Amino acid sequence: MSTTAFAQDYNNRLGQQRGGKVTFEPLGPGVFFDALDPTVKRWYVPQELYHDYRFRTWEYSNYARDPYERYVNITREGEYFYDTFGNFVNRGWLIYDWRQEALTPLGSSIYQDSRYLGWFNQVLIATDSKGGALYSITTGDQIRTTLTPMTFSKPAFNGIQLDFATDKYAGTVLLSRISNPVRASVSNADTRTNATNMIGGRALAQVGDFVTVGATWVNAHNTRTTLGSFDSNPTRGTLGDGQARVPINAIALVLSDDSPEDGEGGTALFSHDLVVVREDFQNGIRETLTLADLTNDPTRWPVIEGGFREEGFLAANGIQRIIINYDFNDPAYIGPDPTELVKVTFDLVLANDYKVEVWSDRQTGQETPPEAPLTRATLDERNPVLLEIARAPDNTKDGSNRRRLVFDYGLPTATQIYGFTIEAQDVLGFNFYGEYDINQKFRQYPNLALFTDDRSFEDASTRADAWMMNLSFQGDPWFFFGEAFSMDHDYSTSSFLLNQNGDINYDQPSQFFYEFVEDNDDQDRTPDWQRGGQPGPDFAIFPGWDENNDFVSDFNQNDNRTISNRIPDYDEPFLRYEVDRPEFLFGIDLNNNDWIDRFENDDEPDFPYKRDHRGYNAYSGVYVTPGVRMSVGQTREELLSSERENTTTYGLVTVDEDWAGLGRLRVFDMIKKAKDAIPDDRRAPQAFLLAGLPAKVADILPAQDTWVNSLFIGFDYTRIPRLNIRNKIKYDLYVQSSDDLRALDRSPLRERSSFFGLINKVDYTYRFEGLSIQPRFKSQYLRRTPFLRREADVEEWDEFLSVILKFPVLRHSMIEVGTEFRQLRELKADEDALLQDSILGPTGDLNETNLAVQWSTTTDYLGYVLLLQTGFRLSRRASETIEMMDLVIDKKSTIETGTTTFITIYAGVEQ
Structure with missing residues (x-):
């Protein structure tokens, strides 16, 4: 067999050496002088087959002397990747890629390779440091992240977290596409035109030796990639395709009593006005019109339903509501066409305990919005989506809080929170923490012409504040703690999410809500509620009842x-x-x-x-x-x-x-x-x-x-x-210190309510050469006088006597035998009186006997520890009842007997 010497030409695949350094930037195809002959015959390009396998396409192939060499992968797996500047990155795999491109459809894309799930378990971490400066970037589907408890705190944040820290400074940046984030992996990039993005951060600086100041900012905004990135303020968001394409044809204000349970002092409406702005899209001229310009008969438009007339105002108390309908297709409306409206402003004069909500035919939900005008029956039967605008700050009933409420209507586009913190540690024994945060919610009025021209919509915003202060002191033996706080009712860390079509179902929080701060009362990795693009809900919630942290209730x-x-x-x-x-x-x-x-x-x-x-x-005390x-x-x-x-x-x-x-x-x-x-x-x-x-x-x-x-x-x-x-x-x-107190539902309360419980338990363990005997006795007495007069008192005594016997059999087996006797006595009811009054039913007394036998064997098998248990349990319960027997009412013992047999095998890695 003869062979031919062959030297492989790698061309640029090993890079180019320049100034002693090898680089891999793209060079483009060069000029091959051997291919400059002016021939008509096809030029067979010497590519992979020629260089790697010495195969010449233009020559006869015969494998008699030189055996055929099968195709093999002689290079590393993966693809070639280059960065923005053309620098060669590596040959490998694209694991994660999130891109946001403006002025193009489907410009928001996220790609997560299957190796992101399989190799890296959905977490990628890159770190760097120099001197006292440290840097880290974490990408993951479930990152434990907190900025402050009032602004951003999630046990499973899906996105990117960048962290920086030095001796005196620290900072964090959070980035995420919170609408339809990719969880696990996708075969192709998930691309969208309409998306909701979140960006947030926190910065800390140490001032002196004891004080640290911080600033926090979190923003979630809707985006549409067909718009330019800086055509408007991106943090205010924009309307999605589905929201902006259809004009608003009807708006309704719903005014109600903010405290309906008292049945008085609800909304008092003194006056209402409407101001609209129309635009001539041919010449760009805008015109402002008031309610008087929009109708020639104010008694017919807007249509007002509900409430009752008081002297000088229209009132709604208790469950009553005032509904003001602005139907732009009503014959009594003579204003601009709805497609020409770019801004709608409401002007109300209100007093007392008011609540103002707004509805429109573009506030979409799981069901089709009802037809205008909105009525009380429609509110009760169809449950349309209402967005809250304002509430009275207290339960004023005398009209002293009369105010003018002016607001622009729009659909929600962004939620933003910003604030600052200050913290002092161990200053003369005192510790202090203070935080102030401002919540803004942005909204915009939809218009098809503005959408088509990629122009900005008219926007408006509302504000809510929250603050807290904690001060503590520890100086043996004295201690002190004080806290002050305030949080507006409409302070919100929720944001709406756009779907792929650019719409929102406002009444479907499980898919269209995103929370900066989760409801996670049991502090595990799964939020208690269901929200879009995240794990949950968690129904197994028992705060404080899982002290061994096994995710199972200790009860x-x-x-x-x-x-x-x-x-x-x-x-x-x-x-x-x-x-x-x-x-x-x-x-x-x-x-x-x-x-x-x-x-x-x-x-x-x-x-x-x-x-x-x-x-x-605030409290103060002393250690005696x-x-x-x-x-x-x-x-x-x-x-x-x-x-x-x-x-x-x-x-x-x-x-x-x-x-x-x-x-x-x-x-x-x-x-x-x-x-x-x-x-x-x-x-x-x-x-x-x-x-x-x-x-x-x-x-x-x-x-x-x-x-x-x-x-x-x-x-x-x-x-x-x-x-x-x-x-x-x-x-x-x-x-109770007052007479005739009533519960929230007006049920009368008892003057004296109580709970008394007494538990006594005793057990003794006797051991002799592997034999273990444990007799046990438990007595439980319970007496309860409930809060409500309509509820019956409870008094009972429950006692248990049990014996547990354990003894080994063979080397790794054990037999366990147990018996338990229970006696429950209901002490409140007079059984003789029940018999005399012929009241049939259970008396509450019962006797119960349980017997159990169990064989356990532990063994090693294939690297696992197997535990086999087989056994039997017998339960006999005798409940006392009063029944009619042969025309005679008497007490009877009803016996129930249950049995359980089992063979169970458990496998574990430790015994």
């Missing part, structure tokens, strides 16, 4: 998403000895809704303070001993949109002492005088992981003028080895 620890367990541990046989009911938890309840504050789950963003609230809280603390304080807050207030003055004593050789004593006692008329609704905790959306629990306002005392005493006796004695007392008392 139902053996629940999981593979096999759901719907019985809480405090009701489940054998487990209920260790786990007590949540009613026995104790803590601070400053909003007086009968639920501990740190366990609350609501539907609001996780701001440090609630919207529409302004007030302060390291384990004994006493403090007094006061909370005072008000709703900015009404006259509702909460003033709570409190005293607090806590004791946490460990006595060697005896046990641990815990005491919590809080007494407070509360005048709380502010409702704080919440979501009920879920019993199991797959329970779905948590139910809403309304605050009935149980402490409107009330003395409240909450006491908890717990003592664990540990002096005798292997003997555990645990005791708990929980006592809550509400005493």
